[in-house]
Amino acid sequence: MSKARPVIAITVGDPCGIGPEITAKALSKPEIYENCKPIVISDANVMRQAVQIAGVNLEINPVEDLKDCNYKYGIIDVFDMKNVDVERIEFGKVTKLGGEASFQYIVKGIKLALDGEVNAVTTGPIHKKAINLAGHKYSGHTEIFADYTNTKDYCMMLVDKDFRVSHVTTHVAFRQVPDLVTKARVLKVIQLTNEALAQMGVEKSHIAVAGLNPHAGEDGLFGREEIEQIGPAIQEAIISGIQVEGPIPPDTVFVKLRGGQYDAVVAMYHDQGHIPTKLVGFKYDDKAGKWGSVAGVNVTLGLPIIRTSVDHGVAFGKAGKGTANPESMIDAINLAAVMASRKNKSLPES
Incomplete structure (x- = not known):
C-alpha cells in the first residue's frame, strides 16, 4: 500500500537566478517523490534549460491542468506559464522579465493552494528589486503571500x-x-x-x-x-x-x-x-x-496555506553555471510535505 503524498507547488523564483537549476537538482532526488507530488510553476522552456544547466537526466511534462501531471520520478511536471522567452534571459542580472515572471509564478502557486488544488507551496529565490522593477511594490515573498491571502x-x-x-x-x-x-x-x-x-x-x-x-x-x-x-x-x-x-x-x-x-x-x-x-x-x-x-x-x-521557501537569495554570481547547491530547496520541499501531511491527514493514498 502506497503512503499518502501531498501535492507541493514549487515556484522557481527569478529565472535569471539559480531557482530553476536548484529545482531541477532537487527533483533529481528519488526521495522527493516518495514524500510528495511536486508540480513546478514555471515556464516549460525555462525548466528544459534548467535541466541542461543542472546536468540531470529528467524529462519535462508541460501541463495546463494538474489532472495531466504524472507525479513520477524522472519526469518534472511543469505548470507551463508560457511567460518567458529563454533567449531573453540574462543570467545574473536584475531584469523586469525576471521580476514579472517570478511574481506570476508566486501568484499562481497561491491561487492553486487557496483553491485546494495543491497542499502547500515551496518558493524559489526572488530578487526584490526585479519584482519592484516589474511594478509590484513588495519587500519580499512574505508580504506577497500575506496580501494575496488577506492575512x-x-x-x-x-x-x-x-x-x-x-x-x-x-x-x-x-x-x-x-x-x-x-x-x-x-x-x-x-x-x-x-x-x-x-x-x-x-x-x-x-x-x-x-x-x-x-x-x-x-x-x-x-x-x-x-x-x-x-x-x-x-x-x-x-x-x-x-x-x-x-x-x-x-x-x-x-x-x-x-x-x-x-x-x-x-x-x-x-x-x-x-x-x-x-x-x-x-x-x-x-x-x-x-x-x-x-x-x-x-x-x-499564520497563512491559511502552507508556504516554505529556500533560505537564500538568487545567487546571481552562480546563475547559469550549474554549480548551485540545492540543499535548501530539498529541505524546503521536504518540510512542506511534512506540514501538509499533518494538516491534511485524510490525503488519498497514492
Whole structure:
C-alpha cells in the first residue's frame, strides 16, 4: 500500500537566478517523490534549460491542468506559464522579465493552494528589486503571500532541522524595530510559533523569547522593552498554556536552542534571528571559494496555506553555471510535505 503524498507547488523564483537549476537538482532526488507530488510553476522552456544547466537526466511534462501531471520520478511536471522567452534571459542580472515572471509564478502557486488544488507551496529565490522593477511594490515573498491571502497576523520562521527561529519584525529599518516590538505583536508570534511546532510534529514544545536589548535590558538599565512589552506578552502566553520563557539575553538564547533546551526561539528583529540560523546552516570554504552547505528553510506562519521557501537569495554570481547547491530547496520541499501531511491527514493514498 502506497503512503499518502501531498501535492507541493514549487515556484522557481527569478529565472535569471539559480531557482530553476536548484529545482531541477532537487527533483533529481528519488526521495522527493516518495514524500510528495511536486508540480513546478514555471515556464516549460525555462525548466528544459534548467535541466541542461543542472546536468540531470529528467524529462519535462508541460501541463495546463494538474489532472495531466504524472507525479513520477524522472519526469518534472511543469505548470507551463508560457511567460518567458529563454533567449531573453540574462543570467545574473536584475531584469523586469525576471521580476514579472517570478511574481506570476508566486501568484499562481497561491491561487492553486487557496483553491485546494495543491497542499502547500515551496518558493524559489526572488530578487526584490526585479519584482519592484516589474511594478509590484513588495519587500519580499512574505508580504506577497500575506496580501494575496488577506492575512494580517503572520511572521517568518527560519528552520534548519531542530534549529527554529521566528521573527517579531523582519524587513524594516533597525531604528523602527523598538516601536514595533509591542506586547500584542510578541504574543501573536509566540502563538504562531507554538502552532507551527505542533504542525511540524513537535510534541509539548518549549519556546524561548529573546530580549531586544543587550542582556535583555538588564532590569531596565539598557532599555525597558523587556519590562513593558516582551515580558507581559510572555506571561500572557504562559497563562494560556504555552510553555515559553524569557526574555533571555540574545547572546546566549541561541546557544541553548542549538543545545536542545528549546524547540524554537522568538527573535525580535531580522538579523538577530537570521545570523545565528545561517551560521548553523551555511558553511563557506574560503580556500575552495565555494559554499559547502546551504541549508535552512523559510516558513511563513499564520497563512491559511502552507508556504516554505529556500533560505537564500538568487545567487546571481552562480546563475547559469550549474554549480548551485540545492540543499535548501530539498529541505524546503521536504518540510512542506511534512506540514501538509499533518494538516491534511485524510490525503488519498497514492
